[in-house]
Amino acid sequence: MFPEKGSEEEEVLTELEERTREDLTFDSGKILGSMCTYPHPLAVKVVTKYIDRNLGDPGLHVGSQRVEIEAVDMLANLLGLARGYGHIVSGGTEANILAVRAFRNLSDAEKPELILPESAHFSFLKASEMLGVRLVWAELNDDYTVNVKDVESKITENTIGIVGIAGTTGLGVVDDIPALSDLALDYGLPLHVDAAFGGFVIPFAKALGYDIPDFDFRLKGVKSITIDPHKMGMVPIPAGGIIFRERRYLESISVLAPYLAGGKIWQATITGTRPGANALAVWAMIKHLGFEGYREIVRKAMKLSRWFAAELKKIPGVYLIREPVLNIVSFGTKNLEKAEEELKKRGWGISAHRGYIRIVMMPHVKREHLEEFLKDLREIVAGITP
Ligand code: 0PR
Numbered sequence: 001m002f003p004e005k006g007s008e009e010e011e012v013l014t015e016l017e018e019r020t021r022e023d024l025t026f027d028s029g030k031i032l033g034s035m036c037t038y039p040h041p042l043a044v045k046v047v048t049k050y051i052d053r054n055l056g057d058p059g060l061h062v063g064s065q066r067v068e069i070e071a072v073d074m075l076a077n078l079l080g081l082a083r084g085y086g087h088i089v090s091g092g093t094e095a096n097i098l099a100v101r102a103f104r105n106l107s108d109a110e111k112p113e114l115i116l117p118e119s120a121h122f123s124f125l126k127a128s129e130m131l132g133v134r135l136v137w138a139e140l141n142d143d144y145t146v147n148v149k150d151v152e153s154k155i156t157e158n159t160i161g162i163v164g165i166a167g168t169t170g171l172g173v174v175d176d177i178p179a180l181s182d183l184a185l186d187y188g189l190p191l192h193v194d195a196a197f198g199g200f201v202i203p204f205a206k207a208l209g210y211d212i213p214d215f216d217f218r219l220k221g222v223k224s225i226t227i228d229p230h231k232m233g234m235v236p237i238p239a240g241g242i243i244f245r246e247r248r249y250l251e252s253i254s255v256l257a258p259y260l261a262g263g264k265i266w267q268a269t270i271t272g273t274r275p276g277a278n279a280l281a282v283w284a285m286i287k288h289l290g291f292e293g294y295r296e297i298v299r300k301a302m303k304l305s306r307w308f309a310a311e312l313k314k315i316p317g318v319y320l321i322r323e324p325v326l327n328i329v330s331f332g333t334k335n336l337e338k339a340e341e342e343l344k345k346r347g348w349g350i351s352a353h354r355g356y357i358r359i360v361m362m363p364h365v366k367r368e369h370l371e372e373f374l375k376d377l378r379e380i381v382a383g384i385t386p
Pocket residue numbers: 033034035036090091092093094096121123165167168169194195196197228240
């Protein structure tokens with residue numbers, strides 16, 4: 001009910017504290033299955049300080065707009081381009097929708113179709129429904145990468161583009177983007193890479209010597225990339241990223257907003273009013289951590305994931321779905337549903353709804369949390385009869 005009278009600030013805060021008591025928090029170390037984390041303190045400071053900035057009316061906040069453009073350029077730079085065209089958006093969902101929208105708008109296909117791996121994130125279902133683009137699913141190989149031959153066999157005159165994934169939601173697998181890029185170039189189609197998760201991992205993991213396929217704009221067929229600062233970038237939600245190789249993609253999805261207080265603009269994002277603070281936080285985090293800072297975060301996460309995968313293998317009745325590629329480890333157990341239920345009862349923030357349990361080594365996940373988890377898992381699996 002909408003209260004007639006207001007309450008004291010203290011009272012409101014106390015009630016919220018009570019009401020959110022049952023939330024799991026990242027600092028508890030119990031959230032192992034999320035791609036979010038506790039944001040970096042600097043990013044929190046920046047968001048608080050610039051909370052009123054609205055990039056939906058950039059003419060009012062010209063400085064913030066310039067910072068957003070620079071943040072996009074720095075992301076483009078990380079991904080192998082000197083200059084990129086895009087935005088800091090609400091998340092990977094919006095970024096993927098914008099890419100599909102651009103591909104559709106630039107195509108003259110009568111019944112637009114998008115070819116994407118069976119491992120693609122559900123955000124493409126939303127894009128499909130909203131944009132009237134039919135999804136054509138490509139099969140996966142035994143290692144859960146997309147089968148490039150199957151992708152090729154599904155290209156028709158209605159194909160508007162191809163999607164590859166650099167860090168799948170379930171397993172953190174990186175598709176053979178170089179092969180997809182070649183295919184896209186051969187057929188004159190744009191390739192979108194969903195690196196919502198992997199974008200802030202792969203460049204650093206590669207620098208650390210991990211053997212991961214190329215996935216970014218260095219491959220000429222790649223025309224757009226989703227890269228989310230609110231995942232491994234340590235920026236508060238909402239902060240997604242969409243980067244296009246060329247300006248025309250962004251132009252193809254821009255609509256005119258002629259009357260804004262700050263003046264007329266062309267707007268490409270789905271959201272109108274949107275947080276400038278988070279875009280500033282993306283910029284601030286990149287400036288603050290630099291390549292080296294992110295590389296160290298990724299070093300720890302990758303090392304932890306390899307250790308964790310090795311520990312899992314020692315548990316009878318537990319098996320890896322595949323060797324980890326990034327800092328995601330997914331495993332199955334005998335009687336998985338029961339194991340999930342028991343783990344949840346012990347307070348663990350995990351899900352087994354895909355037929356396995358996914359553990360994401362986000363920066364808040366420490367070895368001691370995983371040791372606790374392994375202890376519980378061992379007990380639970382030992383107690384479950386097949
Ligand atoms: N693309 C990929 C490859 C993703 O993994 C995700 C999100 C998206 C796009 C969409 O990003 P947004 O959620 O930012 O729109 N993947 C996570 C997942 O489905 C999202 C998530 C994050 C879910 C934290 C739960 C959670 O606690 O697992």
